[in-house]
Amino acid sequence: MRTNEQFRFIQNPNLSGITALSAQMKNFAYNKHAHEEYCLGLTLNGRQDFFCAGSFYKSQAGNIILFNPEEIHDGHAGNDSLLKYQMLYIEPQKMQTMIKTLGAIHPNQLRFADTLYNDAKLRAQLYQMFSLVQGHHTQSIEYDAVLYTIVERLLELKGFACNKQRVIKHADTLLLRAKTFIHAHLNESLTIEQISNEANLSQFHFIRLFKQSFGLTPHQYIINCRINLAKEQLQKGQDITQCAQLAGFSDSSHLCRKFKQSYGITPSQYQRQFRI
Numbered sequence: 001m002r003t004n005e006q007f008r009f010i011q012n013p014n015l016s017g018i019t020a021l022s023a024q025m026k027n028f029a030y031n032k033h034a035h036e037e038y039c040l041g042l043t044l045n046g047r048q049d050f051f052c053a054g055s056f057y058k059s060q061a062g063n064i065i066l067f068n069p070e071e072i073h074d075g076h077a078g079n080d081s082l083l084k085y086q087m088l089y090i091e092p093q094k095m096q097t098m099i100k101t102l103g104a105i106h107p108n109q110l111r112f113a114d115t116l117y118n119d120a121k122l123r124a125q126l127y128q129m130f131s132l133v134q135g136h137h138t139q140s141i142e143y144d145a146v147l148y149t150i151v152e153r154l155l156e157l158k159g160f161a162c163n164k165q166r167v168i169k170h171a172d173t174l175l176l177r178a179k180t181f182i183h184a185h186l187n188e189s190l191t192i193e194q195i196s197n198e199a200n201l202s203q204f205h206f207i208r209l210f211k212q213s214f215g216l217t218p219h220q221y222i223i224n225c226r227i228n229l230a231k232e233q234l235q236k237g238q239d240i241t242q243c244a245q246l247a248g249f250s251d252s253s254h255l256c257r258k259f260k261q262s263y264g265i266t267p268s269q270y271q272r273q274f275r276i
Contacts, residue, residue: 004082012133015143017091020133024084029076038095039067041087042126048085049078052115064117086130098151101204104160112154125150137250144192145219148207174199175213186226187248227262230255234271
């Protein structure tokens, strides 16, 4: 018989600075404790009851929980129900670098006063991050892009107006240099660190400036370029596995998934339309 108490910690070898927990519990109760990381959790089923910072909270399914580093809390299933939840543990340095990049530089701005949230946008971003941590083909550039959106949303909910208008001299030249680098290395596993170094910008300033200028994050732009390159090769009759390799996808299934999201059909279906 399956136990009600299950705790599974997940780390992705392609990602650093983040751990995920998938848990369910009914009778177990956490003692008071604190984490060194920022903790962002989603209550999936049941009710999550806990004390934090002198207040008592009841997190219903769909709610989001946030614990700052070293913030003491406990926790147990509420209302005698089976509790299911997921939690992300994110290293402080990564979070705080992004917070400062978005213009929040006062020490008080590095911590979040609210513990419980009910926000559809933030919820969707966290689901996306859990999916990335559990994915077999996740690249660090995807993680950085999604974490950036999470931090940006948390600051918005905090009432902080993110500084999106920072002027950088010769920004167009720097971004074009980055785009050239991307096109020259599409078949490689690119990272934000590599591309931002090419543009001589800090990683998260680069993400913000790139999206502000082109309407896509660097990761979205890379995927778009890879799809376009694969499409050209498909039209030439190239084997789908080779197309995926040439365009920098981890395998043919990764190409198929991304291609269909953009064109509504699989690479095979697309290629058949060009055969005489």
